[in-house]
Amino acid sequence: MKGVGEPTDFQAAAAATATAAAAATAGCAAAKAHGETPADVENCETDQDWNVGNCGFMDTDWQQKIRSNSAAEDITQFPLYAWVNVTKDFHNACSELVPGELAQDMLFGLFEAMSAIEIMDPKMDVGMGFDKYDLPPPSFEAAVTMGAIKLDDLTSAELIGIFDALFACVVSWLEGNSMDQVLFTCLYLHAPSKIKDKALRVFCTSVRNLIVIIKNIIVTAGVNEEEDFQLYGNSALLAAEKAQPSAITGLLKEVEDELVRKCKQLTAPEDLMAVVHRLRFMRHLYQAIYQVELLSVAESAEEGVNEIYKSLNVAAELLPLIRRTIDRGTQPVEGSDTPNPMGFSPRIHDRSQPPTFPRSIKIRERPASFQFLEEMVGRFKYACKVIRHRDYYSALNFFIEYSRKSGQCILSRSFLQNLFTTGIRLVHGKQSMKQFLKYSVQIFNSPPVLNPKHPVANDPKVQQHLDTFFRYCINMNTFTQFIRICGFNRARQRDKLARLIENFDTIQVDAARLDSLMNLMANERALEGNELHATALKHSTHFSTWVLYNCFRAMLIFLMSGFELELYAVHEFLYIYWYPYEFLVGFLVSALTRTENILLAQEEYAEHQSKIQVNGGGGGAGKNRKPAKPKKNKKQQRPYRQEIVYYHALLSLCGGMYKAMGALTKDGRIRLPTSKFDNEEIRYNRRFSPFVPLTSPPPVSYAEFKNIRDHMMRPSVEELYAFAAKHFDQARNVLESMQNPEQEMLDLLQIARTNFVVMNVLAQGHQKGLKRQPEFDFSRHSYFPIIKLK
Amino acid sequence: MTERIEAKISVEDEKASIDSESEIIESSKNDELMKEGTQSIPQIDYSDFREESQLLSVKGLIDRELSEPYSIYTYRYFIYTWPHLCFFARHGDKYVGVIVCKLEPHGGLKRGYIAMLAVDGAYRRLKIGTTLTEKAIDTMVLGEADEIVLETELTNRPALRLYDSLGFIREKRLKRYYLNGADALRLKLFLKEPIYEEEDVD
Ligand SMILES: CC(C)(COP(=O)(O)OP(=O)(O)OC[C@H]1O[C@@H](n2cnc3c(N)ncnc32)[C@H](O)[C@@H]1OP(=O)(O)O)[C@@H](O)C(=O)NCCC(=O)NCCS
Numbered sequence: 004m005k006g007v008g009e010p011t012d013f014q015a016a017a018a019a020t021a022t023a024a025a026a027a028t029a030g031c032a033a034a035k036a037h038g039e040t041p042a043d044v045e046n047c048e049t050d051q052d053w054n055v056g057n058c059g060f061m062d063t064d065w066q067q068k069i070r071s072n073s074a075a076e077d078i079t080q081f082p083l084y085a086w087v088n089v090t091k092d093f094h095n096a097c098s099e100l101v102p103g104e105l106a107q108d109m110l111f112g113l114f115e116a117m118s119a120i121e122i123m124d125p126k127m128d129v130g131m132g133f134d135k136y137d138l139p140p141p142s143f144e145a146a147v148t149m150g151a152i153k154l155d156d157l158t159s160a161e162l163i164g165i166f167d168a169l170f171a172c173v174v175s176w177l178e179g180n181s182m183d184q185v186l187f188t189c190l191y192l193h194a195p196s197k198i199k200d201k202a203l204r205v206f207c208t209s210v211r212n213l214i215v216i217i218k219n220i221i222v223t224a225g226v227n228e229e230e231d232f233q234l235y236g237n238s239a240l241l242a243a244e245k246a247q248p249s250a251i252t253g254l255l256k257e258v259e260d261e262l263v264r265k266c267k268q269l270t271a272p273e274d275l276m277a278v279v280h281r282l283r284f285m286r287h288l289y290q291a292i293y294q295v296e297l298l299s300v301a302e303s304a305e306e307g308v309n310e311i312y313k314s315l316n317v318a319a320e321l322l323p324l325i326r327r328t329i330d331r332g333t334q335p336v337e338g339s340d341t342p343n344p345m346g347f348s349p350r351i352h353d354r355s356q357p358p359t360f361p362r363s364i365k366i367r368e369r370p371a372s373f374q375f376l377e378e379m380v381g382r383f384k385y386a387c388k389v390i391r392h393r394d395y396y397s398a399l400n401f402f403i404e405y406s407r408k409s410g411q412c413i414l415s416r417s418f419l420q421n422l423f424t425t426g427i428r429l430v431h432g433k434q435s436m437k438q439f440l441k442y443s444v445q446i447f448n449s450p451p452v453l454n455p456k457h458p459v460a461n462d463p464k465v466q467q468h469l470d471t472f473f474r475y476c477i478n479m480n481t482f483t484q485f486i487r488i489c490g491f492n493r494a495r496q497r498d499k500l501a502r503l504i505e506n507f508d509t510i511q512v513d514a515a516r517l518d519s520l521m522n523l524m525a526n527e528r529a530l531e532g533n534e535l536h537a538t539a540l541k542h543s544t545h546f547s548t549w550v551l552y553n554c555f556r557a558m559l560i561f562l563m564s565g566f567e568l569e570l571y572a573v574h575e576f577l578y579i580y581w582y583p584y585e586f587l588v589g590f591l592v593s594a595l596t597r598t599e600n601i602l603l604a605q606e607e608y609a610e611h612q613s614k615i616q617v618n619g620g621g622g623g624a625g626k627n628r629k630p631a632k633p634k635k636n637k638k639q640q641r642p643y644r645q646e647i648v649y650y651h652a653l654l655s656l657c658g659g660m661y662k663a664m665g666a667l668t669k670d671g672r673i674r675l676p677t678s679k680f681d682n683e684e685i686r687y688n689r690r691f692s693p694f695v696p697l698t699s700p701p702p703v704s705y706a707e708f709k710n711i712r713d714h715m716m717r718p719s720v721e722e723l724y725a726f727a728a729k730h731f732d733q734a735r736n737v738l739e740s741m742q743n744p745e746q747e748m749l750d751l752l753q754i755a756r757t758n759f760v761v762m763n764v765l766a767q768g769h770q771k772g773l774k775r776q777p778e779f780d781f782s783r784h785s786y787f788p789i790i791k792l793k
Numbered sequence: 794m795t796e797r798i799e800a801k802i803s804v805e806d807e808k809a810s811i812d813s814e815s816e817i818i819e820s821s822k823n824d825e826l827m828k829e830g831t832q833s834i835p836q837i838d839y840s841d842f843r844e845e846s847q848l849l850s851v852k853g854l855i856d857r858e859l860s861e862p863y864s865i866y867t868y869r870y871f872i873y874t875w876p877h878l879c880f881f882a883r884h885g886d887k888y889v890g891v892i893v894c895k896l897e898p899h900g901g902l903k904r905g906y907i908a909m910l911a912v913d914g915a916y917r918r919l920k921i922g923t924t925l926t927e928k929a930i931d932t933m934v935l936g937e938a939d940e941i942v943l944e945t946e947l948t949n950r951p952a953l954r955l956y957d958s959l960g961f962i963r964e965k966r967l968k969r970y971y972l973n974g975a976d977a978l979r980l981k982l983f984l985k986e987p988i989y990e991e992e993d994v995d
Binding site: 102105111112113115116117119120121124127179228230231492494495497498568569570571572574575674676677678680681682685686688689690 | 864865870954958959962964968970
């Protein structure tokens with residue numbers, strides 16, 4: 004009876020209700036004394052090292068014995084379980100306590116307290132869902148013996164019902180539910196080899212293999228968090244039959260063919276065809292996912308991904324057919340939590356749950372599940388396009404976009420990560436990341452030192468410096484990390500970005516050093532009379548620009564993600580929009596403009612050089628190339644034009660919001676914190692704290708912000724509203740000037756237009772009497788709200 | 794991990810009652826209650842935890858107002874370890890509001906934690922929630938708290954507003970935090986300027 008006898012270091016003590024943890028023995032005895040059900044007493048066995056983990060996860064032989072009724076009698080048998088009656092000791096010990104005093108074990112902390120389940124409490128005790136006439140949930144064997152599940156001669160309707168229910172379970176599993184609570188409620192999955200019906204057997208075997216592959220893909224990608232996906236499930240069940248991943252598609256194809264032959268003999272083959280379609284869909288989905296695993300040993304990334312894409316296409320075509328035939332299958336009984344009348348036993352794993360209250364699981368309905376699968380296949384197809392993005396800049400853009408569109412689905416995110424990393428490896432071979440980054444800088448702003456055709460690239464000293472720098476980039480992991488972060492769920496990205504931004508500082512320093520080394524070498528080469536090399540090395544800002552640009556982007560995404568995650572209170576909008584308006588977006592624009600200028604200068608120089616060469620009687624090849632080149636250059640001169648325009652729009656929108664918030668605040672329409680505990684300076688510092696470690700851009704202190712804000716807020720409320728309106732108008736102009744705008748630009752345009760009108764209304768002094776806080780509606784765009792007056 | 798299950802407070806009613814941020818700044822008080830009574834705000838008394846019999850009042854109030862179930866051990870864990878951080882609001886003999894907190898070292902800081910806060914449905918919008926929270930924070934400040942943390946459901950507008958006005962910031966979004974699958978927000982009130990950057994040890 005540890006704990007109870009010596010409550011010295013605890014202030015608290017228990018009333019007569021024995022605490023589960025204080026003394027497991029005592030608890031058991033008490034429970035027994037009160038005649039509680041044997042299953043509640045399971046904890047007893049683990050007396051010596053009691054912990055919550057043990058009590059929930061006991062799914063051993065012993066527990067199974069308890070479950071079958073006959074064994075339950077045995078539990079009270081001495082000496083099998085070595086019961087010692089401590090009731091008297093327990094009551095004696097209790098008599099030393101005053102009411103409310105709590106005997107608490109050292110190890111009994113908040114976690115244990117929160118995990119403790121009050122027996123008979125309907126909210127906590129899963130057992131309360133049973134009534135005493137309920138039979139224990141049948142196991143596979145029991146269900147077979149009872150005749151509750153058929154192993155042979157299933158009708159098409161039955162097959163469709165089971166298949167569709169299993170698809171729903173897969174989807175619910177991918178949404179983060181425990182495998183045990185969804186997939187393994189299907190008894191057929193427990194022992195597919197015992198199923199005689201070939202279609203059902205092969206389908207169930209495929210599901211089991213699919214589970215394993217999906218787990219591998221998610222683990223390899225490593226962008227999962229506990230809230231996304233539960234890696235752990237009943238591995239004993241999964242291990243019971245050997246995985247045979249490479250055989251699955253063959254098996255599926257075989258059954259399909261058999262059934263198709265059968266169909267031909269039927270006058271009404273529709274139902275059976277619906278079965279075939281499901282098997283076929285499974286085959287192609289399986290094939291696509293399985294090939295992601297195989298990609299690492301593929302000959303070329305393109306080929307591998309092409310194969311995947313083909314499978315996905317077929318899968319996508321089958322889904323509408325499947326959705327149209329859902330009602331041909333047996334349907335779940337209304338009001339029941341079983342996804343299909345036959346083959347499922349939802350309660351079977353009630354006792355193998357993690358040691359907290361069981362989450363209530365709602366398995367998705369069939370139409371919604373197929374919709375999920377349809378969207379997922381679409382996301383996979385989209386992910387395949389990543390291999391076209393061979394350089395960092397466009398790959399990062401792709402990832403950012405993908406995350407915005409597909410950020411919720413863990414498998415889609417993992418799918419993309421796997422394709423990308425294997426793709427890079429296949430394209431760049433040895434030291435692939437380093438090669439990839441080198442190539443990326445070359446594509447981004449084409450430093451001559453990275454141009455293999457330029458003689459300066461062969462300068463050993465240059466090579467050495469470059470090598471050091473890129474090795475450092477790899478060691479710091481900053482760039483690769485940025486891409487990986489885009490693979491995490493949206494809520495987690497923010498914290499990770501904060502840490503990433505801090506990491507940028509050291510890389511910035513290193514990039515700046517590399518640039519200045521290049522400039523030093525330019526001087527040396529100039530003195531040596533090597534004009535060509537000197538020019539190539541001169542004025543290098545390539546590397547620092549590249550690093551800064553990426554850092555700014557991380558900063559912007561970090562800051563704006565707070566809107567999407569609803570982390571900012573309305574009264575905080577002002578300083579959040581202020582920073583990108585005043586600084587960040589401007590930095591981005593100037594980094595890109597500078598890059599374009601560098602490219603332009605280089606091209607002009609190259610043109611100039613080749614002219615000299617041609618005039619000097621160069622080879623015929625030069626002549627042939629020459630007319631084509633300027634054309635190409637014209638297009639390349641402004642590769643970042645679209646992005647710059649976008650940032651211009653963003654700048655005006657941020658400016659508009661910043662001034663709108665200033666005006667609304669001055670107008671008394673914003674609810675401000677009133678408490679003595681509030682401290683705006685602390686809040687401001689917290690919000691921008693990830694930027695503080697950076698040398699560039701230098702941190703902006705609260706005092707500076709306050710100065711700027713005070714200055715901004717000096718004009719009259721009406722003027723302020725008018726200023727805000729002007730910014731929104733500018734944003735509108737920029738956005739309207741875009742050719743073939745994407746949906747996002749159209750949404751931003753709508754926001755700019757509406758807010759322009761609203762600001763004008765307020766500027767003209769409407770609604771003066773009624774000082775309500777407007778509504779900020781972010782449904783159009785996650786960065787900018789439509790301001791709505793009520 | 795432990796933080797994840799701390800205070801899984803979620804709200805059943807109330808949150809649906811306000812659909813937007815749009816509210817008249819000069820808010821209307823709980824008119825009904827004021828009308829039925831003596832035309833004035835009811836006299837509310839505040840006290841901290843004294844004895845076992847109050848535990849059931851706490852439990853009753855919280856069970857009624859919050860959806861997430863708590864075992865009796867959870868209440869005992871908090872209230873008996875930090876009795877001075879549990880405050881009640883009473884209207885006559887009736888317990889109409891309660892706050893339950895703890896204060897512990899956490900990653901080199903002293904962190905206060907608001908585990909539960911609930912005000913009886915008939916006594917809302919009378920600043921009872923605010924007063925209880927302020928009393929708790931005051932006590933934690935005396936206990937040299939560096940920061941105060943809590944979690945609340947993303948859609949719990951009344952609570953978010955209450956904490957906004959006290960100067961809390963919403964630090965983090967916690968996906969699928971509650972048993973019912975809902976997202977939570979982690980809120981923090983910083984009482985001191987950071988001396989050093991704490992590592993994220995949540
Ligand atoms: C959250 C809760 C404790 C607030 O208690 P309360 O005593 O009504 O709150 P207050 O009167 O102190 O309100 C303070 C501010 O919060 C905001 N607020 C509170 N309830 C609100 C509501 N229903 N609608 C809009 N704003 C509300 C207001 O801004 C209010 O200030 P104001 O009245 O001057 O406008 C109460 O609603 C409750 O018990 N809810 C259920 C449990 C819960 O959600 N607990 C919090 C989990 S951590």
